[in-house]
Amino acid sequence: MASRSPPVPVTGFARCCHTDAVTPQPIDPDTKDWTWVLSRPCPDCGFDAASVHHSQVADHIRNDAGGWVSRLNQPGVRIRPQPTVWSTLEYGCHVRDVHRIFNHRIRLMLTEDEPQFPNWDQDATAIADGYASRDPATVATELFDAASIVADTYANVPADAWTRRGLRSNGSEFTIATISIYHLHDIVHHAYDVRNA
Numbered sequence: 001m002a003s004r005s006p007p008v009p010v011t012g013f014a015r016c017c018h019t020d021a022v023t024p025q026p027i028d029p030d031t032k033d034w035t036w037v038l039s040r041p042c043p044d045c046g047f048d049a050a051s052v053h054h055s056q057v058a059d060h061i062r063n064d065a066g067g068w069v070s071r072l073n074q075p076g077v078r079i080r081p082q083p084t085v086w087s088t089l090e091y092g093c094h095v096r097d098v099h100r101i102f103n104h105r106i107r108l109m110l111t112e113d114e115p116q117f118p119n120w121d122q123d124a125t126a127i128a129d130g131y132a133s134r135d136p137a138t139v140a141t142e143l144f145d146a147a148s149i150v151a152d153t154y155a156n157v158p159a160d161a162w163t164r165r166g167l168r169s170n171g172s173e174f175t176i177a178t179i180s181i182y183h184l185h186d187i188v189h190h191a192y193d194v195r196n197a
């Protein structure tokens with residue numbers, strides 16, 4: 001996926017000389033290919049693709065969203081644990097957008113034959129959308145809604161459609177079944193990132 005693959009490296013802050021505003025610098029692009037998470041356990045978050053069936057992804061996504069709502073309603077969510085690591089708020093914005101992007105991709109795979117997914121520059125999105133200055137309660141609601149929508153999409157995939165294919169811009173091939181697992185790992189890993197920051 002073009003989604004941010006964890007951890008999120010950033011280059012630090014720039015403090016404007018005229019105000020006290022702190023603006024995150026553009027972050028280093030993450031070009032790592034995380035498709036290996038489909039074939040072996042993740043040594044960081046412990047996610048094991050072999051232990052999850054694609055028919056379970058919708059429920060896992062709904063449960064995960066509840067965890068993010070709790071996290072985003074705690075104090076201090078705007079604080080970066082390190083200058084080079086996203087805050088809980090920034091991760092929450094990203095996870096919201098991951099759900100939206102994957103919903104779009106699954107719908108493409110359901111309606112088109114072997115679509116190639118548009119590239120998503122997640123780092124540019126974080127800057128352009130002002131992740132760091134968003135309202136945490138609003139993001140929590142948006143994340144929960146986006147998770148519900150994509151969970152419904154997965155829950156309604158016809159039994160004979162899980163093998164439909166799609167292509168990332170880097171050539172990686174997915175089926176709806178494998179991309180659902182890939183999607184789930186991404187958000188599980190980001191919850192790990194936040195817990196262990």
Ligand SMILES: [Zn+2]
Nearest residue numbers: 042045047189
């Ligand atoms: Zn992981």
